[in-house]
Amino acid sequence: MKVLTFSTLFPSSVRPSHGIFVETRLRELLKSGQVESRVVAPVPWFPSGNARWGEYAKFAATPAREQRHGLDVLHPRYLLVPKVGMTSAPLTLALGARGAVRQLLDEGFDFDLIDAHYYYPDGVAAALLARWFGKPLTITARGTDLNLIPQYALPRGMIDWAARRAAGSIGVCSALMDVLRGRGHDPARLHVMRNGVDLERFRPLPQAAMRAELGVDGEPLLLSVGHLIERKGHHVAIEAVAELVRTRPGARLVIIGEGEERAALTSLAARRGVTAQVHLTGSLPNTELLKWYSAADLLLLCSSREGWANVLLESMACGTPVVATDIWGTPEVVAAPEAGRLVAERTGAAFASGIEALLAAGTDRAATRRYAEGFSWQATTEAQLRLMREVAAAGVPEVQHA
Incomplete structure (x- = not known):
């Protein structure tokens, strides 16, 4: 044809x-x-x-x-x-x-x-x-x-x-x-x-080695990936970290992407007192994304709307589970405990609770990768x-x- x-x-x-x-x-x-x-x-x-x-x-x-x-x-x-x-x-x-x-x-x-x-x-x-x-x-x-x-x-x-x-x-x-x-x-x-998801391009790399190469740490290390626009909810991720550091002072958030909200996000982090805990990398190619997915403990997707968010499967293919808003097509992607957790409310407090629940239940990076392998x-x-x-x-x- x-x-x-x-x-x-x-x-x-x-x-x-x-x-x-x-x-x-x-x-x-x-x-x-x-x-x-x-x-x-x-x-x-x-x-x-x-x-x-x-x-x-x-x-x-x-x-x-x-x-x-x-x-x-x-x-x-x-x-x-x-x-x-x-x-x-x-x-x-x-x-x-x-x-x-x-x-x-x-x-x-x-x-x-x-x-x-x-x-x-x-x-x-x-x-x-x-x-x-x-x-x-x-x-x-x-x-x-x-x-x-x-x-x-x-x-x-x-x-x-x-x-x-x-x-x-x-x-x-x-x-x-x-x-x-x-x-x-x-x-x-x-x-x-x-x-x-491209299971060869996105694959688990040694977490400790990736953290050392990228020069990052964090317990937990959280990731938020996408254009810096309101709909992607990076501001919600920052609010979540501000909540989380009260009980987990080692929490860190890395935001990967570029867009019109960059200055507003930087300002929000300062107002919430988490400037040291939030790092914006700008836009990165897939070869670098692979390293960040592998280094992170969790991916956050705080979107207000999504069809089928590719970042969810990319993260899971690297062994990193997700915490995401329960909207549109996302429940079709995050459909098992090893994939991560869905959050009903798009607020920092709700996401912080979702993060805590997932960490308390424990994560199995090999199981998360196996789940992603069902999406060839x-x-x-x-x-x-x-x-x-x-x-x-x-x-x-x-x-x-x-």
């Missing part, structure tokens, strides 16, 4: 960690030898690659076309208009990508279907492209695209429009497909295909292949009616 992978969430030489979960699933699929793919990963147009523009400069510096791990990736530009971009993005995204899709067809890559990732704006734009080029479509939902964005009326209507045109909608957890099911979409077109990519790859064969054989489906 020939598959066109479409998403703005895809790595580039300039942003190698951006959307790496989409690339990982595709690379696992390609290992089957039954699929050939080209990738169209649009980036917003920006006029200058001057470093003073920060992340925006990376848009301008992204190559128009590149090879990544043997994958041919095109990065067409699209216009993302400030303030009104949320509602106009699906159309400008589709228009910006149309030339790249036509180019692939002209080069002889007559794909059987479009496989889009992230429902809005990417999935809506892909639905437009599928209509223009007469191709069937699958769309994968990954989290905020269905658990947050549909709170806005116009995007919600466009998501419904795209879902009625998709031959298959895929959720990385059941909770996401429940959203579409609740909005009246055909259950026969809704599929759950969880993310797996094989089942997801086989499910994708079955669905793609069906979609390609059936051609463009009839549009569902609301």
